[in-house]
Amino acid sequence: MIRLEKRPTPSRFWTWSTPVLAVLLTMIAGGLMFAALGKNPFIAIKTIFYDPILGEFAFYYRGQLLVKAGPLILIAVGLAMGFRAGIWNIGAEGQYIIGAICGAAVGLAFYPAESWIIFPLMIVAGALGGLLWAMIPAILKVRFKTNEILVSLLLVYVAEQLLAAMALGPLRNPEASGFPGSRNLQQYPSAANTEIIPGTGMHWGVAAALIAVVFAYVLLSRHLTGFHIRLAGQSPRAARFGGVNPTALVVFCMGVSGALAGMAGMFEVSGPAGQISIDFNSGYGFTAIIVAFLGRLHPIGILMAGLLMALTYIGGEAAQATMQIPAAAIQAFQGMLLFFLLGLDVLSNYRFRLPREGVA
């Protein structure tokens, strides 16, 4: 019998090579699934992983990769900080929604005035909105010891209702003859989140995501707060003796992740989405949780994981559109990726032991 033996510390080699292995296994298992659906697996895998980057229409898809990866990375970087400290903010989707509402509301309040100050104010409002929404579970946790997983998750549904109410009520476009949804911010120059370099997909939210990666990296590796976060995650007892203030840590981690999620929502509503609509949110806040783990809760890892996740979305859509692969099969394909990654984690934390021959 093969035995599993726990490693004293997780293997560095396997920690970084399992994602690659997981992608390869996903390609094989996904290829089998596509073949079972009667599609050519090689073309399908090429359409998903190769075409968006180097294919015929890559000039368009590359930009879309950034558009899709930007909010995922921005949210995941914040979440990872909390996850490392054992603080589980599952409600980034809600903070994303509130950030979008606050950002859009500030922009629309100025309509139709034009000024350079409007967009920066919207960014601040978006971040503040997300931060305050995250403070609800944070304060309930430190004050009343409620479970932040449940509270933050349930607040997503509250935020969704609020979003619908905003799209139908206060933020509705008065010139839309009764149709729900706000004015289109893309058509309001002072409030539009434009591409910094036209045609590249590189909008301000993508830039913010890259800045967040750098800051998170510095914070985690060079700053005392980063040390406290890592300590609290690895050994809560040691952290307490080490002078870590658990209350401050909860508030900090929830606040940062909420603010980043709120900013992501604001960049999305003023950019790619353009308007507050009833179902403006499309699950970035939840997908970012996957991205955070796929990236090993490490800022650089998250950057790569976000791009990879975006690739499966963009490539998956391309495979749907050109090969008529069902949407559900693409979702199953993405599910396989997470499944293999988590399954292979066993290699980082355990090692296989073959029984020695000849032992009685």
Next chain:
Amino acid sequence: MNIKALLAGTALALGLAGAAVAQDKTKVGFIFVGPIGDGGWTYEHNEGRLAVEEHFGDAVETVYQESVPEGADAERAMTQMALGGADIIFTTSFGYMDPTINVAAKFPDVKFEHATGFKRADNVSTYSARFYEGRAVQGHIAGKMTKTNKIGYIGSYPIPEVIRGINSAYIHAKKVNPDVEFSVIWAYTWFDPAKEADAAKALIEQGADVILQHTDSTAPQAAAQEAGDVITFGQASDMAEYAPMPRVSSIIDNWAPYYIDRVQAVIDGTWESMDTWDGIGPGMVEIGEITDAVPAEVKAEAEALRDAIAAGEYHPFTGPLNKQDGSAWLAEGEVADDGTLAGMNFYVEGLTGEIPQ
């Protein structure tokens, strides 16, 4: 960096030019909001797509993408199709309105057809069906059939199209049953079997024995079947698998003739931007078979109503009608104009509850 931007711009222009090059086959694209197997709205649009394939055979190639969220993702899906060489793209949900306009502006040589919206451009047409005509027939049957006088209505979004349906159904239920009451639950989704089932169950628990739905799945039918003694109507598609009970009739969207027509226009080079809003008469809206669960005389009345609407003898919104707040809307014999109907954002008198604002 400037060179990069220039290259990207040139590449985009080349791509557009490439997409515009005439091919031997006409490529027809469809963007769907739900899965093609939803059994309702998207299912019928896909039937229309299949009819196009059958009609034109090798002269056309169709592509589709299902379950496309309304918003930024829709824009990408449409761009993908246009880049892939589509000559005409049907975008089949209300929420695709702005994305359709945005993408159409970038691809002036590709024709776009947006379902149920109101924004048009030189290369964007809109089309919709007068579902409210079918709702009148449903309302009539519902008013006659209910024993509890409580009719449940699962709304999707409080947009004019849905509000028109509620009003039309209510007016005709009330006409044959003055005691009838409507309760509306807003599901805020077009397709979510779990939410739709919950809504149906809640309405049934409140005493409703007729469930009308403006959502696309068959989940409310299943919930009604489980409860027993509750009747429903197929929505967008016949949903005949639930006949004769709970599904006693249905509104069927028949997009095939329109799709064939428009694709033909693209092939002939006669395509022009226009707004189409057809009902029972031209066959865009069909009333599914009324089952034996409905008494023969009610069935005869409902069919007479259907035929009168089809012949243009009767308009479902004919005065005297007041708005919910009691203010006058249509005088005796007056008929609602299309403009008011297209932007309808009020309930008629007698309906309780508020439209979420």
